[in-house]
Amino acid sequence: MVTTPDARGAPSARRGHRRVPWTFLGVVPFFVFATMFLVIPTSYLVVGSFRDQAGNFTVQNYLDLSRPLTANAYTTSIEISLVTAILGGILGFLLAYAVIAGGLPMPIRTGIMTFSGVASNFAGVPLALAFIFTIGRTGFVTVILKTVLGVDVYGAGFTIYSKLGLEIVYLYFQLPLMVLIIAPAIDGLKKEWREASENAGASTFQYWRFIALPVLMPSLMGSMILLFGNAFGAQATAFALTGGFINLVTILIGGQLSGDVLGNQNLGYALAMGMVAIMAVTILAYSWLARRAERWQR
Amino acid sequence: MTGSINRPPQMLEALTHHPPGRPRRPGPRGLQRKTLASWLFLLLGIAYFALPLVGTLIFSLRAKPMLSAWTDMINDPQVWSTLGYSFAIGVVTITVSIVLLVPTAFWVRLRLPRLRPVVEFVTLLPFVVPPIVLVFGLITTFSQPPLPLTGTNFGSDVLLVCAYVILSLPYMYRAVDAGLRTIDIQTLTEACQSLGAGWATILWRVILPNLRVSILSGAFLTLAIVVGEFTIANFLARPMFATYLQQISGNLAYQPAAVALMSFGITWGAMGVIALVGRGNQGRIEIGGAH
Amino acid sequence: MASSGTDLTSLIAAAKAEGGLTTIALPRSWCGYGALLDGFTAKYGIPINNLNPDGSSQQELDAITANKGNKGPAAPDVIDVGLSYGPKAVSEGLLAPYKVSTWADIPDSAKDASGYWYGDYYGVMSFEVNTSVVTNVPQDWSDLLTQGKNTVALAGDPTQSSQAVMAVWAAALASGGSVDNAQPGLDFFKKLNDAGIFVPVIGKTATVASGETPIRIAWTYNALADKDSLAGNPPITVVVPKTGRLGGMYIQAISAYAPHPNAAKLWMEYLYSNEGQLGWMNGYCSPIRYDAMLKANSIPADVAAKLPDTSGALLPTLDQITAATNTITTGWATSVGITVK
Numbered sequence: 001m002v003t004t005p006d007a008r009g010a011p012s013a014r015r016g017h018r019r020v021p022w023t024f025l026g027v028v029p030f031f032v033f034a035t036m037f038l039v040i041p042t043s044y045l046v047v048g049s050f051r052d053q054a055g056n057f058t059v060q061n062y063l064d065l066s067r068p069l070t071a072n073a074y075t076t077s078i079e080i081s082l083v084t085a086i087l088g089g090i091l092g093f094l095l096a097y098a099v100i101a102g103g104l105p106m107p108i109r110t111g112i113m114t115f116s117g118v119a120s121n122f123a124g125v126p127l128a129l130a131f132i133f134t135i136g137r138t139g140f141v142t143v144i145l146k147t148v149l150g151v152d153v154y155g156a157g158f159t160i161y162s163k164l165g166l167e168i169v170y171l172y173f174q175l176p177l178m179v180l181i182i183a184p185a186i187d188g189l190k191k192e193w194r195e196a197s198e199n200a201g202a203s204t205f206q207y208w209r210f211i212a213l214p215v216l217m218p219s220l221m222g223s224m225i226l227l228f229g230n231a232f233g234a235q236a237t238a239f240a241l242t243g244g245f246i247n248l249v250t251i252l253i254g255g256q257l258s259g260d261v262l263g264n265q266n267l268g269y270a271l272a273m274g275m276v277a278i279m280a281v282t283i284l285a286y287s288w289l290a291r292r293a294e295r296w297q298r
Numbered sequence: 299m300t301g302s303i304n305r306p307p308q309m310l311e312a313l314t315h316h317p318p319g320r321p322r323r324p325g326p327r328g329l330q331r332k333t334l335a336s337w338l339f340l341l342l343g344i345a346y347f348a349l350p351l352v353g354t355l356i357f358s359l360r361a362k363p364m365l366s367a368w369t370d371m372i373n374d375p376q377v378w379s380t381l382g383y384s385f386a387i388g389v390v391t392i393t394v395s396i397v398l399l400v401p402t403a404f405w406v407r408l409r410l411p412r413l414r415p416v417v418e419f420v421t422l423l424p425f426v427v428p429p430i431v432l433v434f435g436l437i438t439t440f441s442q443p444p445l446p447l448t449g450t451n452f453g454s455d456v457l458l459v460c461a462y463v464i465l466s467l468p469y470m471y472r473a474v475d476a477g478l479r480t481i482d483i484q485t486l487t488e489a490c491q492s493l494g495a496g497w498a499t500i501l502w503r504v505i506l507p508n509l510r511v512s513i514l515s516g517a518f519l520t521l522a523i524v525v526g527e528f529t530i531a532n533f534l535a536r537p538m539f540a541t542y543l544q545q546i547s548g549n550l551a552y553q554p555a556a557v558a559l560m561s562f563g564i565t566w567g568a569m570g571v572i573a574l575v576g577r578g579n580q581g582r583i584e585i586g587g588a589h
Numbered sequence: 590m591a592s593s594g595t596d597l598t599s600l601i602a603a604a605k606a607e608g609g610l611t612t613i614a615l616p617r618s619w620c621g622y623g624a625l626l627d628g629f630t631a632k633y634g635i636p637i638n639n640l641n642p643d644g645s646s647q648q649e650l651d652a653i654t655a656n657k658g659n660k661g662p663a664a665p666d667v668i669d670v671g672l673s674y675g676p677k678a679v680s681e682g683l684l685a686p687y688k689v690s691t692w693a694d695i696p697d698s699a700k701d702a703s704g705y706w707y708g709d710y711y712g713v714m715s716f717e718v719n720t721s722v723v724t725n726v727p728q729d730w731s732d733l734l735t736q737g738k739n740t741v742a743l744a745g746d747p748t749q750s751s752q753a754v755m756a757v758w759a760a761a762l763a764s765g766g767s768v769d770n771a772q773p774g775l776d777f778f779k780k781l782n783d784a785g786i787f788v789p790v791i792g793k794t795a796t797v798a799s800g801e802t803p804i805r806i807a808w809t810y811n812a813l814a815d816k817d818s819l820a821g822n823p824p825i826t827v828v829v830p831k832t833g834r835l836g837g838m839y840i841q842a843i844s845a846y847a848p849h850p851n852a853a854k855l856w857m858e859y860l861y862s863n864e865g866q867l868g869w870m871n872g873y874c875s876p877i878r879y880d881a882m883l884k885a886n887s888i889p890a891d892v893a894a895k896l897p898d899t900s901g902a903l904l905p906t907l908d909q910i911t912a913a914t915n916t917i918t919t920g921w922a923t924s925v926g927i928t929v930k
Contacts, residue, residue: 023409023410024410026401026402026405026409026410027402027405027406027410027413027417029398029401029402030398030399030402030417030420031420033398033460033463034420034464034467036460037436037460037461037463037464038420038423038424038427038432038464038467040435040439041427041431041432041434041435041436041438041439042423042427042431042432042435043435044431044434044435044438045427045431045435069922091343094339095339095340095343097336098335098336098337098339098340098343099336099340102332102333102335102336102339103332103333103336104333104336104337104340108340110570110573112340112343113514113515113518113573114518114566114569114570114572114573115347115566116518117515117518117519117521117522117565117566117569118518118522118562118565118566118569119347120518120519120522121519121522121523121525121526122522122526122562123526124526124528125793126354126554126555126558127350129354129357129555129558129793129795129796130350130351130353130354130558131350131353132790132796132799132801133350133353133354133356133357133555133799134349134350134352134353136799136801137739137788137801138799138800138801139353139801140352140353140356141349141353161788161789161790171346172346172347172350175343175346176347177469177519180469180473180515180518180519181469181472181473181476181515182476183476183511183515184473184476184477184479184480184509184511184512184515185476185477185479185480187480187511188477188479188480188481218479219476219479222472222475222476223472223476225422226422226468226469226472229422229425229426229468230425230468232425232426233424233425233426235428236528239746239791240791241790242789242790243743243745243746243789243790243791244746244747244748244749244791245789245790245925247922250428251746253428254428254430254749255746255748255749257428257430257431257647257651258430258644258645258647258648258651259645259647259748259749259750260645260646260647260671260745260749260750260751260752261671261673261748261749261750261751261754261914261918262647262673262674262677262911262914263647263749265647268428269431272426272427272428272431275426276423276426276427278426279419279422279423279425279426280419283415283418283419283422284415286418287414287415287418357795357799360798360799360822361822362820362822430648430651434651434652434654434655437655437656437659437663438654438655438657441655441656441657441658441659442658446658446659448656448659448661448663448664449659449660449661450661451661451662453661454661454662454663532640532641532644533640533641533652533655533663534663535611535638535640535661535662535663541641544642544643545616545617545639545642546617548616548617548618548619548642548814548818549618549794549811549814549815549818550794550818551794551795551797551798551799551818551819552795552798554795555795
């Protein structure tokens with residue numbers, strides 16, 4: 001079934017030793033671009049993390065990563081990123097499914113898709129302020145709940161200036177991101193499968209369990225990794241909302257790299273390298289899981 | 299019969315294995331329930347997304363006189379010129395991004411699956427590289443020969459576009475990859491090649507149209523990033539929207555709220571235009587007897 | 590190293606020939622910089638490119654370093670940074686020395702002997718109060734402890750922002766500490782936090798106006814600029830506390846890699862002339878030549894009246910700043926319970 005194309009294109013996978021150079025040519029532009037505009041500028045990060053402030057080689061910056069404050073920052077960042085990735089992933093998937101395959105009219109789908117585009121990048125100070133104006137202590141929803149419904153959320157212990165508050169705010173850009181990224185996958189769920197499965201007598205649960213979810217799983221996981229990375233790297237929103245009161249790695253990095261108070265830039269670089277390492281581990285875990293999930297498709 | 303790539307084996311089992319009891323047919327009730335659930339969920343979602351915007355609106359209207367925060371911003375010509383500039387850069391970024399990533403994602407899926415973790419790692423790096431490190435790295439690298447881009451406005455624009463392509467890598471790649479999963483690129487490619495098509499034709503006339511939804515998603519995300527991005531535009535000294543916003547915010551309270559909503563609305567409108575333009579041909583290329 | 594004196598006309602000509610000036614991290618509302626930037630351009634016809642208005646001092650130094658080979662518009666000519674960044678910039682070789690014509694008027698403690706950097710203005714810690722929400726306006730640091738819950742906020746993160754560090758330090762001065770002992774400031778904020786009075790968010794103009802952080806601790810010039818821009822909607826009162834008056838000084842310097850070195854020098858001449866100093870006063874900052882100008886009767890009465898009463902303000906030395914900053918940045922997390930989840 002495998003045809004061998006003409007010599008203009010790349011040889012088929014069945015050829016011998018000459019395959020290697022030509023096949024890799026296809027990804028050369030990408031890697032050249034990434035090297036020029038991502039890897040080389042980032043190399044200052046790598047080099048700087050191994051230097052001390054006088055410019056000498058040291059690993060002290062990496063040793064400093066194990067101090068309680070920085071270790072705690074990593075665990076908090078990972079925790080918040082995981083929670084918002086999973087929650088945003090599930091809710092985003094449900095919303096995307098509702099507008100794409102849930103029987104809603106087409107204009108609603110376009111509206112939600114385009115809205116998700118904008119909302120996915122609505123972050124930083126404007127987002128933090130928007131939530132403060134809404135569910136902050138003097139936010140209009142808080143006030144309405146108190147005066148009209150007699151519910152005093154702040155009296156009950158809720159505060160937006162907490163991990164929970166930060167997670168609620170993060171969802172504002174995590175959810176739309178999920179909607180946008182999973183949309184093509186949901187679009188690809190052929191409705192013939194649903195019809196065929198129902199004709200065969202399968203229940204909705206069985207359809208999901210045996211057909212839809214296995215097909216979607218690699219995309220779902222890939223999207224959640226993206227959400228994880230998105231939350232992990234978020235700085236402006238967290239800083240605007242928490243002012244450093246919640247210990248996050250990105251805020252620590254910002255303090256070292258661009259504070260108004262003399263910091264240790266090299267420590268900042270090491271902190272960032274720590275984040276790179278965590279992303280690498282995450283990708284490895286995801287690749288392994290994705291390979292397992294994709295086995296069901298072959 | 300169709301190729302087996304997109305048909306999980308479980309489905310074949312489901313087709314032949316009849317569970318005990320009366321086979322259920324999808325009656326009108328089932329469809330109604332599903333649509334009702336969809337509407338409910340949609341309304342909840344809309345409530346969550348609308349409330350913070352309403353909060354910002356209410357705050358912006360606290361200015362005295364009430365609409366002055368809005369009129370101040372609407373009447374400021376630089377708000378519009380920087381917004382236009384950001385959009386222009388956004389369109390260029392989207393184009394470069396598509397040209398770079400679609401062939402790459404396609405090629406990796408088709409021929410180099412073992413390279414995938416490497417490519418994915420590279421596309422996720424922009425998340426963990428602090429933008430300030432990236433921009434200073436870019437400036438340092440490209441202030442000197444062989445490519446002194448920062449010396450001229452045009453060079454700085456080029457650098458800006460390239461930086462934004464990097465920033466949009468995670469989103470664009472993931473969207474394109476998700477889209478590629480849903481089509482059988484192996485079979486499509488072989489069919490096209492057996493008809494004598496070269497790679498360019500395959501990509502442009504066959505793969506790209508099938509990735510409409512993905513590319514639109516990626517385009518939306520990229521545009522939003524470019525319009526909202528601050529750090530890189532700032533240090534490259536280009537007249538972008540977010541930097542102008544920051545400049546006028548200073549110690550103002552109501553105007554920044556008004557302009558945040560304005561830019562939200564305008565960007566949303568621009569995406570609506572992109573969506574309409576990208577609507578084009580709704581058809582998907584199917585293979586074999588899929589019906 | 591040049592001192593201009595009689596070369597002012599040739600300096601103006603050289604600056605004009607360069608055709609532009611690039612400044613960095615100068616918010617228009619900070620110390621009246623908006624009027625100063627416009628005034629410079631109007632007077633000499635040299636357009637100014639103002640980068641990164643909200644930038645931090647570290648970013649300014651980084652911008653010089655990154656743009657060493659760049660003569661384009663992204664390379665800053667002049668910087669305005671916190672006092673502690675002067676020596677750092679000198680040690681990194683980022684500055685070009687220059688002594689303005691009014692050099693003698695600048696106190697010795699506020700300038701580098703070789704002319705690499707020179708103090709420009711200072712302000713004092715104050716309370717910015719939204720009086721439509723707060724009825725019991727605090728007059729001193731101890732009054733803060735009697736405020737209602739969730740009312741007081743800082744204008745930054747004390748581990749990153751010098752404005753916030755100075756706030757904690759000023760609280761120390763008022764609570765039994767001294768210029769050499771900043772620990773009582775940390776204890777003060779711990780008390781404030783435990784009592785629920787402290788709001789754990791960075792106070793901005795918008796949060797003061799919305800009532801979320803009705804009392805913000807910020808520099809006098811920032812608080813007064815807010816008061817002006819909000820114009821009574823809502824009404825703001827700015828109080829300089831009776832005790833614990835700490836002055837925070839910033840410094841000016843010229844980049845060693847400036848694409849427009851003569852324009853940079855002219856800008857300095859402008860800032861340190863009477864016109865420039867009065868411009869800072871209009872922005873509610875105390876300019877560095879204040880005493881000299883007072884003696885020479887160069888300050889119009891209405892401008893002098895604008896400056897808040899900051900008598901008794903202590904201006905710390907570089908060593909004291911380093912020590913106090915260290916105490917506060919390392920002690921902040923434990924004082925307000927950040928690591929304890």
